[in-house]
Amino acid sequence: MMQNPYYTLPLDLELLTQKKQHPRCSLKESIYQHIYLILTTFTRENRFDETFGCDIWDNDFETNTGILWRDQMRQSITRAVAAHEKRLININVKIETEEVQTLHNGNPRIRKRLGVWVEGFTRQTNERFEFFESIFISPLALD
Numbered sequence: 322m323m324q325n326p327y328y329t330l331p332l333d334l335e336l337l338t339q340k341k342q343h344p345r346c347s348l349k350e351s352i353y354q355h356i357y358l359i360l361t362t363f364t365r366e367n368r369f370d371e372t373f374g375c376d377i378w379d380n381d382f383e384t385n386t387g388i389l390w391r392d393q394m395r396q397s398i399t400r401a402v403a404a405h406e407k408r409l410i411n412i413n414v415k416i417e418t419e420e421v422q423t424l425h426n427g428n429p430r431i432r433k434r435l436g437v438w439v440e441g442f443t444r445q446t447n448e449r450f451e452f453f454e455s456i457f458i459s460p461l462a463l464d
Contacts, residue, residue, distance in 0.1 A: 327351035330358060348443060349450060352408055356439055356452050359401050375401040377435065377458065391416055394435070402439055409441040409450060421457075432457045 325345040336343045346354070363378030365371045376397035399414045406412075415438040423430050439452040 330354040348408065348445065349448075352406060352443070352450060353452055355406055356402055357454060359405055360398065360437060360454060360456065364401075373401075373405055377456070391418060398437060398439070408444050409439075410444050412439065412441040414439050434458075 325347050327346050327348065327350070329344040329346045329350070333343060359373070360375060360377065362374035364374040364376055367373040375394075377394060395414050395416050398416070399412060402409065402414065403412055417436045419434050419436070420431055421434045423432055435456045435458050437452075437454050437456065439450075441450050442448065443450055
């Protein structure tokens with residue numbers, strides 16, 4: 322079996338059309354990149370599969386990000402990963418939000434940061450898999 326049989330994301334189609342070797346990665350790296358793609362794609366963005374993606378971006382400017390909102394986002398991410406990342410089993414998703422003050426052009430801005438953990442096991446080898454990404458949402462600016 323090839324050591325790194327999966328293509329890295331984003332795909333460089335120019336390399337492929339020129340019959341050059343595209344960078345490759347391991348199973349875990351490929352799953353990680355695919356989950357990241359799912360998280361950063363909003364549902365209905367992909368015209369070939371409108372179910373691909375998750376609902377984070379439909380709720381980006383939601384002001385109430387309490388327990389109910391977090392649970393809805395967790396369920397959306399769980400459904401999306403289970404539906405579109407078939408290489409994982411026993412998927413568990415956890416999310417947390419926090420407000421972070423940043424500077425934008427010298428002006429303070431409060432933004433919400435969404436921490437997303439996805440855990441599971443690879444179907445092929447039954448190895449433990451862990452994913453974590455921190456995503457900024459709700460770019461609320463302060464005067």
